[in-house]
Amino acid sequence: MRYVSTRGEAAPRDFESVLLAGLAEDGGLFLPETWPVLTTDDWEELRGLPYPALAARIIRLFTGDTFEEGVLEAMCADAYAGFTTPAVAPLVQLDHRRFALELFHGPTLAFKDFALQLLGRMFDHVLARRGERITIVGATSGDTGSAAIEACKGRENLDIVILHPEGRTSAVQRRQMTTVLSPNVRNIAVQGDFDACQDLVKAMFNDAPFRREMNLSAVNSINWARIAAQIPYYVASALALGAPQCEIAFAVPTGNFGNVFAAWAARRMGLPVSTLIVGANRNDILARWITGNDMTAQPVIPSLSPSMDIQVSSNFERLLFELLGRDGARTATAMRAFRDTGRMPIDESTWRAATALFRGHAVSDEETIAEMRRLHAQGYPADPHTAAGTAASHAAPPDNPATPIIIAATAHPAKFPDAVERATGTRPALPPHMADLYEREERFTVLPNDLHAIESAVRAHARRNG
Numbered sequence: 001m002r003y004v005s006t007r008g009e010a011a012p013r014d015f016e017s018v019l020l021a022g023l024a025e026d027g028g029l030f031l032p033e034t035w036p037v038l039t040t041d042d043w044e045e046l047r048g049l050p051y052p053a054l055a056a057r058i059i060r061l062f063t064g065d066t067f068e069e070g071v072l073e074a075m076c077a078d079a080y081a082g083f084t085t086p087a088v089a090p091l092v093q094l095d096h097r098r099f100a101l102e103l104f105h106g107p108t109l110a111f112k113d114f115a116l117q118l119l120g121r122m123f124d125h126v127l128a129r130r131g132e133r134i135t136i137v138g139a140t141s142g143d144t145g146s147a148a149i150e151a152c153k154g155r156e157n158l159d160i161v162i163l164h165p166e167g168r169t170s171a172v173q174r175r176q177m178t179t180v181l182s183p184n185v186r187n188i189a190v191q192g193d194f195d196a197c198q199d200l201v202k203a204m205f206n207d208a209p210f211r212r213e214m215n216l217s218a219v220n221s222i223n224w225a226r227i228a229a230q231i232p233y234y235v236a237s238a239l240a241l242g243a244p245q246c247e248i249a250f251a252v253p254t255g256n257f258g259n260v261f262a263a264w265a266a267r268r269m270g271l272p273v274s275t276l277i278v279g280a281n282r283n284d285i286l287a288r289w290i291t292g293n294d295m296t297a298q299p300v301i302p303s304l305s306p307s308m309d310i311q312v313s314s315n316f317e318r319l320l321f322e323l324l325g326r327d328g329a330r331t332a333t334a335m336r337a338f339r340d341t342g343r344m345p346i347d348e349s350t351w352r353a354a355t356a357l358f359r360g361h362a363v364s365d366e367e368t369i370a371e372m373r374r375l376h377a378q379g380y381p382a383d384p385h386t387a388a389g390t391a392a393s394h395a396a397p398p399d400n401p402a403t404p405i406i407i408a409a410t411a412h413p414a415k416f417p418d419a420v421e422r423a424t425g426t427r428p429a430l431p432p433h434m435a436d437l438y439e440r441e442e443r444f445t446v447l448p449n450d451l452h453a454i455e456s457a458v459r460a461h462a463r464r465n466g
């Protein structure tokens with residue numbers, strides 16, 4: 001399995017190199033050169049496997065010979081052993097056709113643990129074999145940061161620096177990151193929004209001498225390994241509801257477009273997915289594009305679902321590359337236009353092709369609260385992101401009323417106690433392993449949105465540990 005860049009200029013490479021590189025040298029994102037496609041028999045064989053075994057079978061389609069026989073399987077078993085439910089990704093029925101796919105039973109209570117628990121182990125394995133050390137830089141609107149830190153803390157061959165937007169995460173999310181005091185972990189609160197943090201990360205990757213000096217790697221979903229490790233739960237849940245004999249729709253609360261792109265990838269591999277419903281919050285660029293071909297970036301506005309407070313969705317580039325017939329030059333031109341003007345003109349026929357599959361809906365804070373209240377009344381505690389997904393599934397359902405809809409329940413309500421209390425009058429308790437979160441010491445540095453300042457901080461962190 002080899003990988004190409006969405007901007008068409010970086011040389012194709014294998015999974016190991018993609019895992020370590022994160023972003024391609026031409027600024028693009030990696031995608032498989034050809035998609036593996038599974039037959040009905042293949043899907044049948046996967047049905048009923050325990051989640052870790054199913055995940056290993058799917059992910060192995062992308063890893064080539066990076067991991068010797070049995071190693072990936074052992075890593076998956078180990079990664080998901082720490083989840084608090086044996087089902088790992090349980091489905092809970094909400095109504096006659098809607099099911100919540102609970103992705104928050106990992107150590108940091110969000111779907112990010114699925115990929116990052118595995119990536120931490122992959123990095124360890126590959127770096128020990130190569131005798132190398134890397135510096136991971138990541139941007140977070142709240143959840144990637146804690147999942148990455150949890151997965152990477154104390155690992156010998158890497159340092160990790162996470163940028164979060166100052167004051168724009170929930171207090172629980174911030175503390176999940178800033179109370180981890182391992183010497184290889186550093187938290188920076190950037191005076192800006194998530195898009196600024198993500199821009200800084202990409203700018204560090206595009207600064208070739210700095211990238212080489214630090215041996216940079218990525219934990220955001222710009223790293224293909226993240227997407228690969230998020231495909232299995234779509235497969236497992238669809239099989240549990242009768243696919244491939246019936247079609248399934250997924251509703252996904254969306255920000256950086258990574259999670260919904262993993263669902264797109266499952267469909268590309270042959271899973272019968274009729275519809276992908278993108279649930280946005282008031283930062284609605286993707287919903288505006290899907291409903292009206294308007295891809296115009298606006299300033300990020302804080303909302304009740306802070307992890308989705310994003311306007312520049314990195315993984316949209318992967319979809320665009322596919323929609324443009326895998327034309328790297330056209331993708332690069334469109335991405336440059338977007339960067340320079342804040343607008344991405346997409347021709348009518350390309351947009352129409354996409355909207356045959358995608359539905360989009362932007363959920364306001366008021367709708368989010370109303371949806372959380374409604375779900376609570378029927379006995380389902382939902383976090384604000386999950387509620388955006390369920391609300392979108394009602395507002396923009398698939399055409400066929402018989403198609404089951406699986407909603408990605410992306411975070412545990414306890415991560416957003418203020419929003420939950422506002423909606424339901426009840427403050428959710430933190431799970432036992434986090435019960436003393438508010439008593440733990442916090443450590444982080446506040447820095448301006450300035451590449452030089454951030455690179456200096458990353459360099460100092462890596463030098464201290466290297």
Ligand SMILES: Cc1ncc(COP(=O)(O)O)c(C=O)c1O
Pocket residue numbers: 110111142143144221253254255256257258259260307308385386410411
């Ligand atoms: C809880 C939660 N829901 C939804 C999202 C949006 O997912 P994505 O960025 O993959 O679109 C995020 C952030 O990634 C998140 O943390």
Ligand SMILES: N[C@@H](CCOP(=O)(O)O)C(=O)O
Pocket residue numbers: 139140141142143144145219220221222255256258307308314
């Ligand atoms: N919502 C995310 C933003 C980063 O997304 P990623 O999937 O690209 O890592 C977060 O919680 O940090």
